[in-house]
Amino acid sequence: MxxxxxxxxxxxxxxxxxxxxxxxxxxxxxxxxxxxxxxxxxxxxxxxxxxxxxxxxxxxxxxxxxxxxxxxxxxxxxxxxxxxxxxxxxVGYIPQDYGLIEEFSVWDNVEMPLLIAGTPREKRESAVKEILEYVGIYGRARALVNKLSGGERQRVAIARALVNTPxxxxxxxxxxxxxxxxxxxxxxxxxxxxxxxxxxxxxxxxxxxxxxxxxxxxxxxxxxxxxxxxxxxxxx
Ligand SMILES: Nc1ncnc2c1ncn2[C@@H]1O[C@H](COP(=O)(O)OP(=O)(O)OP(=O)(O)O)[C@@H](O)[C@H]1O
Ligand SMILES: [Mg+2]
The missing domain is CATH 3.40.50.300 (P-loop containing nucleotide triphosphate hydrolases)
Structure with a gap:
Protein backbone atom coordinates (compact mmCIF):
# COMPACT_ATOMS: atom_id res chain seq x y z
CA MET A 1 0.00 0.00 0.00
CA VAL A 91 -14.36 16.92 -0.68
CA GLY A 92 -18.08 16.60 -1.26
CA TYR A 93 -20.11 17.17 1.90
CA ILE A 94 -23.77 16.22 2.18
CA PRO A 95 -25.33 17.60 5.37
CA GLN A 96 -28.17 15.76 7.08
CA ASP A 97 -30.78 18.19 5.76
CA TYR A 98 -29.22 17.92 2.26
CA GLY A 99 -28.37 21.65 2.24
CA LEU A 100 -30.11 22.29 -1.10
CA ILE A 101 -31.67 25.59 -2.14
CA GLU A 102 -35.37 24.74 -2.07
CA GLU A 103 -36.61 27.39 -4.54
CA PHE A 104 -33.95 26.56 -7.12
CA SER A 105 -34.20 23.84 -9.73
CA VAL A 106 -32.33 20.56 -9.53
CA TRP A 107 -30.08 21.76 -12.35
CA ASP A 108 -29.25 25.09 -10.67
CA ASN A 109 -28.42 23.41 -7.37
CA VAL A 110 -26.02 20.99 -9.00
CA GLU A 111 -24.43 23.68 -11.19
CA MET A 112 -23.65 25.87 -8.16
CA PRO A 113 -20.24 24.38 -7.21
CA LEU A 114 -19.10 24.72 -10.84
CA LEU A 115 -20.19 28.38 -10.95
CA ILE A 116 -18.25 29.01 -7.76
CA ALA A 117 -15.21 27.27 -9.27
CA GLY A 118 -15.46 29.49 -12.37
CA THR A 119 -15.98 26.56 -14.76
CA PRO A 120 -16.83 27.75 -18.31
CA ARG A 121 -20.46 27.39 -19.42
CA GLU A 122 -20.02 24.58 -21.94
CA LYS A 123 -18.12 22.46 -19.47
CA ARG A 124 -20.70 23.19 -16.77
CA GLU A 125 -23.54 22.04 -18.97
CA SER A 126 -21.92 18.75 -19.90
CA ALA A 127 -20.80 18.07 -16.31
CA VAL A 128 -24.25 18.76 -14.81
CA LYS A 129 -26.02 16.64 -17.43
CA GLU A 130 -23.59 13.79 -16.97
CA ILE A 131 -23.85 13.71 -13.18
CA LEU A 132 -27.67 14.02 -13.19
CA GLU A 133 -27.81 11.07 -15.57
CA TYR A 134 -25.37 9.18 -13.37
CA VAL A 135 -27.54 9.51 -10.26
CA GLY A 136 -30.67 8.81 -12.32
CA ILE A 137 -32.44 12.13 -11.92
CA TYR A 138 -31.85 13.88 -15.24
CA GLY A 139 -35.57 13.60 -16.01
CA ARG A 140 -36.24 16.00 -13.09
CA ALA A 141 -33.51 18.50 -13.99
CA ARG A 142 -35.90 21.46 -14.31
CA ALA A 143 -38.05 20.61 -11.28
CA LEU A 144 -37.78 22.77 -8.18
CA VAL A 145 -36.16 21.01 -5.25
CA ASN A 146 -39.18 21.70 -3.03
CA LYS A 147 -41.27 19.49 -5.33
CA LEU A 148 -39.07 16.43 -4.90
CA SER A 149 -39.37 13.35 -2.71
CA GLY A 150 -36.81 12.59 0.00
CA GLY A 151 -35.01 10.00 -2.11
CA GLU A 152 -34.84 12.38 -5.07
CA ARG A 153 -33.47 15.17 -2.88
CA GLN A 154 -30.78 12.89 -1.53
CA ARG A 155 -29.73 12.04 -5.10
CA VAL A 156 -29.61 15.73 -6.02
CA ALA A 157 -27.45 16.37 -2.94
CA ILE A 158 -25.15 13.52 -3.99
CA ALA A 159 -24.97 14.90 -7.56
CA ARG A 160 -24.05 18.34 -6.24
CA ALA A 161 -21.37 16.86 -3.97
CA LEU A 162 -19.94 14.81 -6.87
CA VAL A 163 -20.03 17.32 -9.71
CA ASN A 164 -16.47 18.50 -9.03
CA THR A 165 -15.24 14.88 -8.80
CA PRO A 166 -14.06 14.97 -5.17
N1 LIG B 1 -21.34 24.73 17.01
C1 LIG B 1 -21.32 24.14 18.22
N2 LIG B 1 -21.20 24.88 19.35
C2 LIG B 1 -21.16 24.30 20.57
N3 LIG B 1 -21.23 22.97 20.76
C3 LIG B 1 -21.36 22.17 19.70
C4 LIG B 1 -21.42 22.72 18.36
N4 LIG B 1 -21.54 21.68 17.48
C5 LIG B 1 -21.57 20.57 18.23
N5 LIG B 1 -21.45 20.84 19.55
C6 LIG B 1 -21.40 19.87 20.65
O1 LIG B 1 -20.38 18.94 20.37
C7 LIG B 1 -20.78 17.60 20.72
C8 LIG B 1 -20.70 16.73 19.47
O2 LIG B 1 -21.67 17.18 18.54
P1 LIG B 1 -21.95 16.45 17.15
O3 LIG B 1 -22.94 17.27 16.43
O4 LIG B 1 -20.64 16.20 16.48
O5 LIG B 1 -22.57 15.05 17.63
P2 LIG B 1 -23.25 13.89 16.78
O6 LIG B 1 -22.54 12.63 17.16
O7 LIG B 1 -23.26 14.25 15.35
O8 LIG B 1 -24.73 13.84 17.38
P3 LIG B 1 -26.14 13.49 16.66
O9 LIG B 1 -26.20 11.99 16.53
O10 LIG B 1 -27.17 14.00 17.62
O11 LIG B 1 -26.18 14.20 15.34
C9 LIG B 1 -22.18 17.73 21.29
O12 LIG B 1 -22.07 17.77 22.69
C10 LIG B 1 -22.68 19.06 20.74
O13 LIG B 1 -23.60 19.65 21.60
MG1 LIG C 1 -24.81 14.64 13.98
Whole structure:
Protein backbone atom coordinates (compact mmCIF):
# COMPACT_ATOMS: atom_id res chain seq x y z
CA MET A 1 0.00 0.00 0.00
CA UNK A 2 1.53 3.29 -1.07
CA UNK A 3 1.40 6.24 1.31
CA UNK A 4 -0.72 8.27 -1.14
CA UNK A 5 -3.38 5.58 -1.15
CA UNK A 6 -4.52 7.13 2.12
CA UNK A 7 -6.83 9.93 1.16
CA UNK A 8 -7.65 10.99 4.73
CA UNK A 9 -5.12 10.94 7.56
CA UNK A 10 -6.08 12.28 10.99
CA UNK A 11 -3.62 12.47 13.88
CA UNK A 12 -4.66 13.28 17.43
CA UNK A 13 -7.47 15.60 16.36
CA UNK A 14 -9.19 17.62 19.09
CA UNK A 15 -12.19 19.89 18.65
CA UNK A 16 -13.37 21.97 21.58
CA UNK A 17 -16.46 24.17 21.40
CA UNK A 18 -16.32 27.04 23.87
CA UNK A 19 -19.18 29.27 24.82
CA UNK A 20 -19.62 31.56 27.80
CA UNK A 21 -21.48 28.90 29.76
CA UNK A 22 -19.59 25.77 28.84
CA UNK A 23 -16.78 23.94 27.14
CA UNK A 24 -17.55 20.85 25.05
CA UNK A 25 -14.77 18.52 24.00
CA UNK A 26 -16.49 17.23 20.85
CA UNK A 27 -13.45 15.29 19.56
CA UNK A 28 -10.77 14.04 21.93
CA UNK A 29 -7.72 12.74 20.10
CA UNK A 30 -9.02 11.10 16.93
CA UNK A 31 -6.49 9.29 14.72
CA UNK A 32 -7.68 7.67 11.52
CA UNK A 33 -6.43 6.51 8.10
CA UNK A 34 -8.83 6.12 5.20
CA UNK A 35 -7.90 4.67 1.83
CA UNK A 36 -9.19 5.66 -1.58
CA UNK A 37 -12.32 3.76 -2.47
CA UNK A 38 -13.16 2.76 1.09
CA UNK A 39 -16.69 2.99 2.48
CA UNK A 40 -16.63 3.89 6.16
CA UNK A 41 -19.63 3.87 8.45
CA UNK A 42 -19.39 6.08 11.54
CA UNK A 43 -21.88 5.39 14.31
CA UNK A 44 -22.27 6.22 17.98
CA UNK A 45 -24.69 7.93 20.37
CA UNK A 46 -26.08 11.41 19.90
CA UNK A 47 -23.46 13.99 20.81
CA UNK A 48 -20.52 11.60 20.34
CA UNK A 49 -18.90 13.84 17.72
CA UNK A 50 -19.93 12.23 14.42
CA UNK A 51 -21.02 15.40 12.63
CA UNK A 52 -18.03 17.28 14.04
CA UNK A 53 -15.71 14.63 12.59
CA UNK A 54 -17.25 14.98 9.13
CA UNK A 55 -17.04 18.77 9.28
CA UNK A 56 -13.36 18.67 10.24
CA UNK A 57 -12.57 16.39 7.26
CA UNK A 58 -14.69 18.65 5.02
CA UNK A 59 -12.76 21.74 6.10
CA UNK A 60 -15.92 23.28 7.55
CA UNK A 61 -14.52 23.32 11.09
CA UNK A 62 -10.94 23.75 12.23
CA UNK A 63 -9.51 21.44 14.88
CA UNK A 64 -8.02 22.92 18.05
CA UNK A 65 -5.16 20.46 17.89
CA UNK A 66 -3.86 17.74 15.61
CA UNK A 67 -3.29 17.12 11.95
CA UNK A 68 -5.89 16.68 9.18
CA UNK A 69 -4.51 15.62 5.80
CA UNK A 70 -7.00 15.25 2.95
CA UNK A 71 -5.72 14.15 -0.45
CA UNK A 72 -2.25 15.34 0.53
CA UNK A 73 -3.30 18.77 1.84
CA UNK A 74 -2.70 19.59 5.49
CA UNK A 75 -5.93 21.48 6.16
CA UNK A 76 -4.66 23.10 9.34
CA UNK A 77 -2.02 24.96 7.29
CA UNK A 78 -4.54 26.51 4.88
CA UNK A 79 -6.11 29.95 5.12
CA UNK A 80 -9.84 30.51 4.51
CA UNK A 81 -9.35 30.78 0.77
CA UNK A 82 -7.42 27.52 0.68
CA UNK A 83 -10.07 25.76 2.74
CA UNK A 84 -12.82 27.06 0.46
CA UNK A 85 -10.98 25.57 -2.51
CA UNK A 86 -10.70 22.21 -0.73
CA UNK A 87 -14.42 22.29 0.08
CA UNK A 88 -15.25 22.92 -3.54
CA UNK A 89 -12.93 20.42 -5.21
CA UNK A 90 -11.42 17.75 -2.94
CA VAL A 91 -14.36 16.92 -0.68
CA GLY A 92 -18.08 16.60 -1.26
CA TYR A 93 -20.11 17.17 1.90
CA ILE A 94 -23.77 16.22 2.18
CA PRO A 95 -25.33 17.60 5.37
CA GLN A 96 -28.17 15.76 7.08
CA ASP A 97 -30.78 18.19 5.76
CA TYR A 98 -29.22 17.92 2.26
CA GLY A 99 -28.37 21.65 2.24
CA LEU A 100 -30.11 22.29 -1.10
CA ILE A 101 -31.67 25.59 -2.14
CA GLU A 102 -35.37 24.74 -2.07
CA GLU A 103 -36.61 27.39 -4.54
CA PHE A 104 -33.95 26.56 -7.12
CA SER A 105 -34.20 23.84 -9.73
CA VAL A 106 -32.33 20.56 -9.53
CA TRP A 107 -30.08 21.76 -12.35
CA ASP A 108 -29.25 25.09 -10.67
CA ASN A 109 -28.42 23.41 -7.37
CA VAL A 110 -26.02 20.99 -9.00
CA GLU A 111 -24.43 23.68 -11.19
CA MET A 112 -23.65 25.87 -8.16
CA PRO A 113 -20.24 24.38 -7.21
CA LEU A 114 -19.10 24.72 -10.84
CA LEU A 115 -20.19 28.38 -10.95
CA ILE A 116 -18.25 29.01 -7.76
CA ALA A 117 -15.21 27.27 -9.27
CA GLY A 118 -15.46 29.49 -12.37
CA THR A 119 -15.98 26.56 -14.76
CA PRO A 120 -16.83 27.75 -18.31
CA ARG A 121 -20.46 27.39 -19.42
CA GLU A 122 -20.02 24.58 -21.94
CA LYS A 123 -18.12 22.46 -19.47
CA ARG A 124 -20.70 23.19 -16.77
CA GLU A 125 -23.54 22.04 -18.97
CA SER A 126 -21.92 18.75 -19.90
CA ALA A 127 -20.80 18.07 -16.31
CA VAL A 128 -24.25 18.76 -14.81
CA LYS A 129 -26.02 16.64 -17.43
CA GLU A 130 -23.59 13.79 -16.97
CA ILE A 131 -23.85 13.71 -13.18
CA LEU A 132 -27.67 14.02 -13.19
CA GLU A 133 -27.81 11.07 -15.57
CA TYR A 134 -25.37 9.18 -13.37
CA VAL A 135 -27.54 9.51 -10.26
CA GLY A 136 -30.67 8.81 -12.32
CA ILE A 137 -32.44 12.13 -11.92
CA TYR A 138 -31.85 13.88 -15.24
CA GLY A 139 -35.57 13.60 -16.01
CA ARG A 140 -36.24 16.00 -13.09
CA ALA A 141 -33.51 18.50 -13.99
CA ARG A 142 -35.90 21.46 -14.31
CA ALA A 143 -38.05 20.61 -11.28
CA LEU A 144 -37.78 22.77 -8.18
CA VAL A 145 -36.16 21.01 -5.25
CA ASN A 146 -39.18 21.70 -3.03
CA LYS A 147 -41.27 19.49 -5.33
CA LEU A 148 -39.07 16.43 -4.90
CA SER A 149 -39.37 13.35 -2.71
CA GLY A 150 -36.81 12.59 0.00
CA GLY A 151 -35.01 10.00 -2.11
CA GLU A 152 -34.84 12.38 -5.07
CA ARG A 153 -33.47 15.17 -2.88
CA GLN A 154 -30.78 12.89 -1.53
CA ARG A 155 -29.73 12.04 -5.10
CA VAL A 156 -29.61 15.73 -6.02
CA ALA A 157 -27.45 16.37 -2.94
CA ILE A 158 -25.15 13.52 -3.99
CA ALA A 159 -24.97 14.90 -7.56
CA ARG A 160 -24.05 18.34 -6.24
CA ALA A 161 -21.37 16.86 -3.97
CA LEU A 162 -19.94 14.81 -6.87
CA VAL A 163 -20.03 17.32 -9.71
CA ASN A 164 -16.47 18.50 -9.03
CA THR A 165 -15.24 14.88 -8.80
CA PRO A 166 -14.06 14.97 -5.17
CA UNK A 167 -11.69 12.41 -3.67
CA UNK A 168 -13.81 12.08 -0.53
CA UNK A 169 -17.58 12.05 -0.16
CA UNK A 170 -18.97 12.79 3.30
CA UNK A 171 -22.61 12.06 4.07
CA UNK A 172 -24.35 12.80 7.36
CA UNK A 173 -27.21 10.33 7.97
CA UNK A 174 -27.81 9.89 4.22
CA UNK A 175 -30.72 7.50 4.71
CA UNK A 176 -32.27 8.89 7.91
CA UNK A 177 -35.51 9.98 6.25
CA UNK A 178 -35.77 7.26 3.63
CA UNK A 179 -37.70 4.03 3.34
CA UNK A 180 -35.84 0.80 2.59
CA UNK A 181 -36.32 1.01 -1.17
CA UNK A 182 -34.80 4.49 -1.36
CA UNK A 183 -32.11 3.50 1.15
CA UNK A 184 -31.03 0.69 -1.18
CA UNK A 185 -31.00 3.05 -4.17
CA UNK A 186 -28.67 5.43 -2.30
CA UNK A 187 -26.41 2.67 -0.99
CA UNK A 188 -26.14 1.04 -4.44
CA UNK A 189 -25.27 4.47 -5.82
CA UNK A 190 -22.50 4.86 -3.21
CA UNK A 191 -21.10 1.46 -4.18
CA UNK A 192 -21.14 2.44 -7.85
CA UNK A 193 -19.40 5.76 -7.07
CA UNK A 194 -16.68 3.91 -5.20
CA UNK A 195 -16.19 1.47 -8.08
CA UNK A 196 -16.29 4.09 -10.86
CA UNK A 197 -14.28 6.92 -9.25
CA UNK A 198 -12.36 5.27 -6.39
CA UNK A 199 -13.92 7.88 -4.10
CA UNK A 200 -13.66 7.30 -0.36
CA UNK A 201 -17.10 7.54 1.20
CA UNK A 202 -17.53 8.34 4.87
CA UNK A 203 -21.09 8.16 6.11
CA UNK A 204 -22.61 8.73 9.50
CA UNK A 205 -25.54 6.47 10.22
CA UNK A 206 -27.53 4.77 12.94
CA UNK A 207 -29.14 2.46 10.40
CA UNK A 208 -28.12 -1.17 11.10
CA UNK A 209 -29.47 -2.21 7.70
CA UNK A 210 -26.65 -0.49 5.85
CA UNK A 211 -23.74 -2.02 7.80
CA UNK A 212 -23.23 -4.58 5.03
CA UNK A 213 -22.37 -1.81 2.60
CA UNK A 214 -19.38 -0.60 4.65
CA UNK A 215 -15.78 -1.82 4.58
CA UNK A 216 -15.05 -0.38 8.02
CA UNK A 217 -17.09 0.57 11.06
CA UNK A 218 -16.06 3.27 13.46
CA UNK A 219 -17.85 3.60 16.76
CA UNK A 220 -17.50 7.01 18.40
CA UNK A 221 -18.19 7.58 22.07
CA UNK A 222 -17.69 10.91 23.82
CA UNK A 223 -15.34 12.17 21.12
CA UNK A 224 -13.12 9.09 21.02
CA UNK A 225 -12.95 6.07 18.73
CA UNK A 226 -14.15 3.22 20.92
CA UNK A 227 -14.18 0.54 18.29
CA UNK A 228 -12.69 0.15 14.87
CA UNK A 229 -13.78 -2.85 12.85
CA UNK A 230 -12.50 -3.80 9.44
CA UNK A 231 -14.85 -5.99 7.44
CA UNK A 232 -14.21 -8.04 4.37
CA UNK A 233 -14.94 -6.02 1.20
CA UNK A 234 -18.71 -6.02 1.06
CA UNK A 235 -20.40 -8.32 -1.40
CA UNK A 236 -23.91 -6.87 -1.25
N1 LIG B 1 -21.34 24.73 17.01
C1 LIG B 1 -21.32 24.14 18.22
N2 LIG B 1 -21.20 24.88 19.35
C2 LIG B 1 -21.16 24.30 20.57
N3 LIG B 1 -21.23 22.97 20.76
C3 LIG B 1 -21.36 22.17 19.70
C4 LIG B 1 -21.42 22.72 18.36
N4 LIG B 1 -21.54 21.68 17.48
C5 LIG B 1 -21.57 20.57 18.23
N5 LIG B 1 -21.45 20.84 19.55
C6 LIG B 1 -21.40 19.87 20.65
O1 LIG B 1 -20.38 18.94 20.37
C7 LIG B 1 -20.78 17.60 20.72
C8 LIG B 1 -20.70 16.73 19.47
O2 LIG B 1 -21.67 17.18 18.54
P1 LIG B 1 -21.95 16.45 17.15
O3 LIG B 1 -22.94 17.27 16.43
O4 LIG B 1 -20.64 16.20 16.48
O5 LIG B 1 -22.57 15.05 17.63
P2 LIG B 1 -23.25 13.89 16.78
O6 LIG B 1 -22.54 12.63 17.16
O7 LIG B 1 -23.26 14.25 15.35
O8 LIG B 1 -24.73 13.84 17.38
P3 LIG B 1 -26.14 13.49 16.66
O9 LIG B 1 -26.20 11.99 16.53
O10 LIG B 1 -27.17 14.00 17.62
O11 LIG B 1 -26.18 14.20 15.34
C9 LIG B 1 -22.18 17.73 21.29
O12 LIG B 1 -22.07 17.77 22.69
C10 LIG B 1 -22.68 19.06 20.74
O13 LIG B 1 -23.60 19.65 21.60
MG1 LIG C 1 -24.81 14.64 13.98
Missing amino acids: REDDYVVILRDVWKIYRSREMVVEALRGISLDIRRGEIILVHGPSGSGKTTLLKIIAGLERPDKGSVIVDGYELTMLDEEGLALIRNTI SVLLADEPTANLDWENTRIIMDLFKRIREDFNTAIIMVSHDPRIIDYADKLIFLHEGRIKEYAEKKRSSV
